Amino acid sequence: MKKTTKFAAAFVAGLTALSMAACGAPGAPSGSGDGSKQVNNDASANDNATCQNTIKKKGVEKVTLWAWYPSIEKMVDQFNEAHDDVQVCWTRAGSGQTQYEKITTAIKAGSGLADVVQIEYDVLSQYVAGAEKHLVDLNQFGADKIKDDYTEGAWKSVSLGSDDSVYAVPVDLGPYVMMYRKDIFDKYGVKVPTTWDEYEQAGKELREKGFTGHIGNYEPSGNGSNIALLAQKGASVYDYSASDPENVGIDFESDDAKQVMEYWQRLAKEDVVTTDDAYTTEWYKSIVDGSYATAVCASWLVGNLRDISGADANADWKVTTAPVWDDSTPQVNFGGSSLAVTDQAKHTEAAAKVAMEFFASDDIQETAVTEAALFPTWTKKLESDEFMNMTDSFYGDQKINQVIVPVAKAYKGYDFLPFQPYAYDEQTKVFTDIVRNGANVDSKLASLDKTLRDYATQQGFTVKN
Incomplete structure (x- = not known):
């Protein structure tokens, strides 16, 4: 009892x-x-x-x-x-x-x-x-x-x-894809990125060639979006199964998790990306007014984008797969x-x-x-x-589902904790400190790991790893 x-x-x-x-x-x-x-x-x-x-x-x-x-x-x-x-x-x-x-x-x-x-x-x-x-x-x-x-x-x-x-x-589902402004990439002669290394380089090139916005935004408060970004690298930060309901797994100290956060910290420090909170009025405005050249997010944003007020009437939006780390990067999902x-x-x-x-x-x-x-x-x-x-006329009559469906079918799923909102809150605090304040990645992820493990134990769970 x-x-x-x-x-x-x-x-x-x-x-x-x-x-x-x-x-x-x-x-x-x-x-x-x-x-x-x-x-x-x-x-x-x-x-x-x-x-x-x-x-x-x-x-x-x-x-x-x-x-x-x-x-x-x-x-x-x-x-x-x-x-x-x-x-x-x-x-x-x-x-x-x-x-x-x-x-x-x-x-x-x-x-x-x-x-x-x-x-x-x-x-x-x-x-x-x-x-x-x-x-x-x-x-x-x-x-x-x-x-x-x-x-x-x-x-x-x-x-x-x-x-x-x-x-x-x-x-x-919310298969993870990238929406991008074809007109911006064409104007500045920059290749649309397919990998995260290319994404970083493209962001720098756009700024060097006169683009006054940013290639995109990293949202430390992105909750499920951050789980997707970590999962792309192979970092399974949460582990839970209904078949083993008294046990949970938590792992923010893997090399994969550290590399992901070091990447976004570097891009934020070099002003390649902004670090605005997600789903605010300002965030939506920045997506549609040309402040961002890309939006890497779930497919539900693809459908919502056309309904956001203040959109740039001259925008030429397209949809492609999200950038990957390498050929082994799995397809991921955000939401559903x-x-x-x-x-x-x-x-x-x-x-x-x-x-x-x-x-x-x-x-x-x-x-x-x-x-x-x-x-x-x-x-x-x-x-x-x-x-x-x-x-979809908003995307120049592109058959966008031919991009999104293969992502949905390839997505294998991942786990969430029985106290996921608490984990999200703690995750957001740490990720915010890392990308906005330049906090040490190793020590902050170790602190997050310990906080969640301690909380799980206090609630009666056994931490597996």
């Missing part, structure tokens, strides 16, 4: 400042806390549930859903129109952290949680850490039979390294989310049906891609001629 309580504390500390009671919170349904076995069978429990969408088929079982995808209400309507046996009752419970806080509150209370919830990959492990599992193992409902319908990396993200369990169904069934689902089997079938639809996939700018993990869509040959 003592260790279980610590795992619960780690889970909450990672998401919010809330504290969680010991396992088996008051009011929780029988069996709550072991999502691998939790099965509820009350098909009428949601009859009076309040929905933000209009349920048109009356007298049909409802499954509640919390999700914040763009155009989600339209996709819910499409699902409901195609199903006579179940209807989705959708609520926007907030996006990202706001929804996660509501999930945490409902878990603490033992009630009030939706049947199905949208969860990002780097948050998923927090809900299945240790003995308390608040997500249902979907293999008991046949999820193992749809594994081959999804990319390898996406499936690893929802199976959490387990060969026997899967805790969500993948929805989208899934649909998971909670242990508070009123009718678990119906909820599993919704999670597994919602995005396995040509119509919903079309909406997800064209209106919500989601990059699919469902291989039927991913590999279709229509998707591969889509052109």
Whole structure:
């Protein structure tokens, strides 16, 4: 019981400042806390549930859903129109952290949680850490039979390294690519870089030839982006598996991790790149107004770029693969989310049906891609001629998916900790000190490593390496 309580504390500390009671919170349904076995069978429990969408088929079982995808209400309507046996009752419970806080509150209370919830990959492990599992193992409902319908990396993200369990169904990915201003590179006669060595050289050449901006930006607060950059070099800084839930791996002291941070520290010191915080208004503005010649990021930024105000009307944007270290550099990913069934689902089997079938639809996939700018993990869509040959006028009618799809298919997946938000916060502090203040890379990474190891131990985990 003592260790279980610590795992619960780690889970909450990672998401919010809330504290969680010991396992088996008051009011929780029988069996709550072991999502691998939790099965509820009350098909009428949601009859009076309040929905933000209009349920048109009356007298049909409802499954509640919390999700914040763009155009989600339209996709819910499409699902409901195609199903006579179940209807989705959708609520926007907030996006990202706001929804996660509501999930945490409902878990603490033992009630009030939706049947199905949208969860990002780097948050998923927090809900299945240790003995308390608040997500249902979907293999008991046949999820193992749809594994081959999804990319390898996406499936690893929802199976959490387990060969026997899967805790969500993948929805989208963020394959790591590079957007670049062809007009800027052409104007100054600089070759578009394909390696990180070339990226550094191109950045210097652009400045030497009169470009007043920078080749790009390194974001010390980039969280998942930094995990991708480290993974490119072979640095697996986090290690966690649902098959071994009491153990975690943390390794920021590898030579690979040090080389990555030394690289970005050097580029920042030499003013080859800026080190602005990501996802601020100023950051977006700098991407579209010509301050940056490239943006190395996830594919979801490719879709979002066209909607950012203040864009340079004369910009000639193109998409290519992200720079690599050498021929052995793996393809990486930043972001993506899934649909998971909670242990508070009123009718678990119906909820599993919704999670597994919602995005396995040509119509919903079309909406997800064209209106919500989601990059699919469902291989039927991913590999279709229509998707591969889509052109994008923002990128000069380039068939950008012919660049991005091979990255998505080659991505093998990587791990996140059950207290990933805490790890991100500490990671950001250290990376900021390294690139903005010139702090010693070896000592700062050693300090980060120790901080995270100590925290893991305090929360009841055993650090493996």
